[in-house]
Amino acid sequence: MSTRTAKKAVEAALEAARWAPSVHNTQPWSFAVSGDEISLRADTERKLRVGDAAGRELVISCGAALFNMRTAIRCEGFEPVVRVLPDPDRPSLLALVRPGAEADADEHTWVLGGEIERRRTHRAGFTTLQVPxxxxxxxxxxxxxxxxxxxxxxxxxxxxxxxxxxxxxxxxxxxxxxxxxxxxxxxxxxxxxxxxxxxxxxxxxxxxxxxxxxxxxxxxxxxxxxxxxxxxxxxxxxxxxxxxxxxxxxxxxxxxxxxxxxxxxxxxxxxxxxxxxxxxxxxxxxxxxxxxxxxxxxxxxxxxxxxxxxxxxxxxxxxxxxx
Structure with missing residues (x-):
């Protein structure tokens, strides 16, 4: 008997989104949930007014959170349905995301999902080991x-x-x-x-x-x-x-x-x-x-x-x- 539910997928997506990288770890996003649909919004109060006046880095950060949401929904057994920039009159609303049809995640998706909380940004030197x-x-x-x-x-x-x-x-x-x-x-x-x-x-x-x-x-x-x-x-x-x-x-x-x-x-x-x-x-x-x-x-x-x-x-x- 399947234990997958849209509610669990939404909860997993929100948990995954918060682990996305962001400029200076500002975490410039907020969410609203209506039924099984998540609104991803830019939190402009966390925008860098000097270094990122246009909000480019803020939106890139939110894009990273969006990918985490998509991955988490797939790992919960659903195909994510995403609408980006759905309302021109609401510029802070960057995407609407919800679980769609049931679908089993492939091995690659599981690997990516397993790294969401483990991934770290590095700010110093690297070892002598080469990247293949x-x-x-x-x-x-x-x-x-x-x-x-x-x-x-x-x-x-x-x-x-x-x-x-x-x-x-x-x-x-x-x-x-x-x-x-x-x-x-x-x-x-x-x-x-x-x-x-x-x-x-x-x-x-x-x-x-x-x-x-x-x-x-x-x-x-x-x-x-x-x-x-x-x-x-x-x-x-x-x-x-x-x-x-x-x-x-x-x-x-x-x-x-x-x-x-x-x-x-x-x-x-x-x-x-x-x-x-x-x-x-x-x-x-x-x-x-x-x-x-x-x-x-x-x-x-x-x-x-x-x-x-x-x-x-x-x-x-x-x-x-x-x-």
Missing amino acids: ARLVDALVRTAAEEGARLLPVGPHAVAALAALTQAAQVVQSQDRRYNLEVVRWARPPGSTRKDGVPAGAYPRDEPRTEPAFAQRDYAWRHEWGGPADQSGSTSPGVVTLLTTPGDAREDWLIAGQALQRVLLQASAHGVSAAFHTQALEMYHLREFLRHELCAGAYPQMVMRLGITFDDAEAVRRPVTDLL
Whole structure:
């Protein structure tokens, strides 16, 4: 006798959504449930007013939550039915999601679902272990299945990306508003907050990669944070760009879903990701990347993929705070 119910699928989807990655772990989403339909809404009170004025990173974060919801519903034995941006008069309503027809999840979906709570964002150096090329190829195919493109970049492009990230970080570090916004989401040691970046999850000093990829200064004017590297490795890992053909809100949702699908599959193989969005937050630098490295496609994420043995703390708000 089947024990699957739409109610259980909805509960699983809400639980899974809260584990999605988000910029500075702002968790910029809220939900409403009507019957067996979930409304995914952007929580604009959690938007980065300085670093993400257009809300692009907020919507990408919500896209990652949407992919978790889809995956959880499949694991509960239903095909998810999704309507994105269903009401032009309600711009904060990003998607409507509900369990559809009964359908057994395949093995790959179960693997992704098992990584939702285990996946962690990494903010320091990686070990010397190499990410297998065949896994990188599989991640490229994974992103394509969601309508995005994951582009592993060559050595010269890696140097350019590192330089642009460093340039953006230098400029942003001179802006007090940027710094205050970042520090707002940096949790001090012993904090009981359920959002933001825990002190043990970001480096006290700049990770020593070659070339150097600047990291957010979550420890600005403080001595918080952990060690910056692992085993003396200076490898940046596999540097990638995630792009979409367009740059509307629908494209940002696609980018978020593709990003999370890539992250979960990478996590299942012991691979973590470090994000570098500084250059994407500056119009001219993002346009340079679009035209010179992305063949006209819109870069939505810069990330390094690598292997780490850190087990960073993860904090999330409970579902009751999100409804």
